[in-house]
Amino acid sequence: MAAWGERLAGVRGVLLDISGVLYDGGEGGGAAIAGSVEAVARLKRSRLKVRFCTNESQKSRGDLVRLLQRLGFDISEGEVTAxxxxxxxxxxxxxxxxxxxxxxxxxxxxxxxxxxxxxxxxxxxxxxxxxxxxxxxxxxxxxxxxxxxxxxxxxxxxxxxxxxxxxxxxxxxxxxxxxxxxxxxxxGKPSPEFFKSALREMGVDASQAVMIGDDIVGDVGGAQRCGVRALQVRTGKFRPSDEHHPEVKADGYVDNLAEAVDLLLQHADK
Amino acid sequence: MAAWGERLAGVRGVLLDISGVLYDGGEGGGAAIAGSVEAVARLKRSRLKVRFCTNESQKSRGDLVRLLQRLGFDISEGEVTAxxxxxxxxxxxxxxxxxxxxxxxxxxxxxxxxxxxxxxxxxxxxxxxxxxxxxxxxxxxxxxxxxxxxxxxxxxxxxxxxxxxxxxxxxxxxxxxxxxxxxxxxxGKPSPEFFKSALREMGVDASQAVMIGDDIVGDVGGAQRCGVRALQVRTGKFRPSDEHHPEVKADGYVDNLAEAVDLLLQHADK
CATH class of the missing domain: 3.40.50.1000 (HAD superfamily/HAD-like)
Known part of the structure; x- marks a missing residue:
């Protein structure tokens, strides 16, 4: 773990996938992934910039944000690229x-x-x-x-x-x-235009950003093709075979968003 | 027309697609395509062998044959490869x-x-x-x-x-x-195994057979890859752009099954 954590040096902005990273959808709106509410709050208290970058297309941006707020997340509509x-x-x-x-x-x-x-x-x-x-x-x-x-x-x-x-x-x-x-x-992800607009809205260059997602192709591969570092979380749709994907290798794999934020706060400033 | 009709010389057996060649499905079972009932009857009275080769997979073979019989076709379950x-x-x-x-x-x-x-x-x-x-x-x-x-x-x-x-x-x-x-x-079509089993059941070699269908890829391209000549009818799903398909060129294009049978009866024996 610690070895690749050094790859996070110089990160100034974090793009967060929503479904499978913050919460899993489902009956009654779904459920927050353990530790994610607190992880987002810690990120926001840090010096890092944060933007949510989602492919959610079943709900309007407003409905999605209201659902996440109900689950306890600190998020507003203007922070979401959809x-x-x-x-x-x-x-x-x-x-x-x-x-x-x-x-x-x-x-x-x-x-x-x-x-x-x-x-x-x-x-x-x-x-x-x-x-x-x-x-x-x-x-x-x-x-x-x-x-x-x-x-x-x-x-x-x-x-x-x-x-x-x-x-x-x-x-x-x-x-x-x-x-x-x-x-x-x-x-949407993995289209480069979509990542670029999320970076522009966050005000951070590709080389200073990291994407955190559960989709090895859409999140990790898409971000890397734009020069953005990317971590895959082992939550949401993650499957063990993703760590041996024939084409995409994440810069790091973490158990969940909470672990990703631990590493970011430890290494980003260095 | 007549020029390419000569390519039908030596044909001993005819594989007929069903949907879009014999009839169009739809409300109340669908409707026979004009001239097709009579065209099948003429083929069957000729020296040519006939077999029906369909991808129909919504109905059982028995139900399909009963529907076609109701529309006036001379067809039995044992003649159908499905x-x-x-x-x-x-x-x-x-x-x-x-x-x-x-x-x-x-x-x-x-x-x-x-x-x-x-x-x-x-x-x-x-x-x-x-x-x-x-x-x-x-x-x-x-x-x-x-x-x-x-x-x-x-x-x-x-x-x-x-x-x-x-x-x-x-x-x-x-x-x-x-x-x-x-x-x-x-x-099913265009799988070579499927065409080969239809040829085997008809008892005719690929080089002595012709396929008649409305699907430029599934019927025409599939048959040709097995060494079977193929005509496309301008009925069913046929679209004018099919005659300029980038990969598949039929041995001939006919307005409907009736015209195909006219040409076959004129040229096959030569």
Whole structure:
């Protein structure tokens, strides 16, 4: 442990994944991961800058923050980089009108977006909304477009809820890509643009930041490709095989956020 | 037209796709494609051997044949090569017990198969059965296996019903492959084993056979890779862009099965 802890020297800002690091979703909203409420509070009392960088696309940013506050976390909406608001900016810039294949909980994020006569599809973690009928509707919209454009809010394979593993948006993005013979534009981790905007919002250079997440590909691999150091926590969707991933090696593995913060506070200033 | 018709010289046996060539499925069972009932009858009166080679995996072979008979086709169960019976043979050979993500209409094909304590997953065109809950259940079964095995009955992208295009099993196979980081074993077109068993059952060599289908990749490309000539019909899921497919070029394109049979009867014997 201590050996690689030295790699944290010079860190000035911390990007925190939310699901699987702060809490596991599930019945009644889910449950905080042991030690994480206190770990976030300690980080915030330190000299380190903190920003939350999530692919959560089932809930609006406001609902997610209110849920986390209820679980005891010190977090506000302005501290969260999330894919739905980022997507709205892109849609406006490019004059696109989406057909939304999203969870009802996140639909309000798109209130200001024209969805009439759609010329693209936005897919997010729709959960139970991924019915055959809804998937087929999105598929038909894409097939009727001359230049089909598909945005996917993240491309995670799965996440962990208190009841077990749950399919994330990624598999459904792949289904639509294959059905239509197209490639989706991913908004969210591991897209470099998304990490860069989180760093910009935190005001810290890539070389002075560290990402802490439970997803070896989306969090760790994505951050490293942007020059950001990355730790994987052994909570959330972590599986032991992640430590022998064929392509991605984290800068360090920790049992949970609490251990990551211990190491950061010990080594970051050096 | 006539120019490439000469490529049909020496054909002794014809493999016919069913959906999109004989009929389009849909409300009330669907509708025969104009001219196809008579075209099958003419083929059967000729010296050519005929076999039906389908990826239909929503209905049992018996139900499919009864539906086609009701639409006027001369067809019997013994003339049909279909993926569900082929899958049952493989499961028995390898001692595998499947979790079935299939349509209720095809479940009876697996009546003789032990499905307790599953050690593999079989995915077929489940239609409305592709709910989030059912997909997540299949995903969890795979993730709990040390060596996850996934069989997919075909890998078609979509097919056409009278109401429009419908997602086929392929996109859902891709979703599970991505979620679990595995590759499915495809039983059905375009798997070479499947074409070979249809040829064996028809008693005709690959070089003396022709496949007629509406799927440029599954029917035409699959058959050609086995040394079987292939025509694409402009019915069913056919789209004009298929005639400029980047990888697959049919030996000929015909408006429908009736035109294909005209050409076959004119050129096959030469």
């Amino acid at each position: 894919p739905a608001p980022a997507t709205c900016l892109i849609l406006k810039e490019r004059g696109l009108r989406p057909h939304l294949l999203v969870h009802d909980g996140v639909r309000s994020e798109f209130d200001q977006i024209d969805t009439s006569n759609p010329n693209c599809v936005v897919v997010a973690d729709a959960g139970e909304g991924f019915s055959y009928q809804n998937m087929n509707k999105a598929f038909r919209v894409l097939m009727e477009l001359e230049n089909p454009v598909l945005f996917s809010l993240g491309k995670g394979r799965y996440y962990k809820e208190t009841s077990g593993l749950m399919l994330d948006v990624g598999p459904y993005m792949k289904a639509l890509e294959y059905a239509c013979g197209i490639e989706a534009e991913v908004v | 993926p569900a019976p082929a899958t049952c043979l493989i499961l028995k050979e390898r001692g595998l017990r499947p979790h079935l993500l299939v349509h209720d209409g095809v479940r009876s094909e697996f009546d003789q198969i032990d499905t307790s304590n599953p050690n593999c997953v079989v995915v077929a065109d489940a239609g409305e059965g592709f709910s989030y809950q059912n997909m997540n259940k299949a995903f969890r079964v795979l993730m709990e296996l040390e060596n996850p095995v996934l069989f997919s009955l075909g890998k078609g992208r979509y097919y056409k019903e009278t109401s429009g295009l419908m997602l086929d099993v392929g996109p859902y196979m891709k979703a599970l492959e991505y979620a679990c980081g595995i590759e499915a074993e495809v039983v």
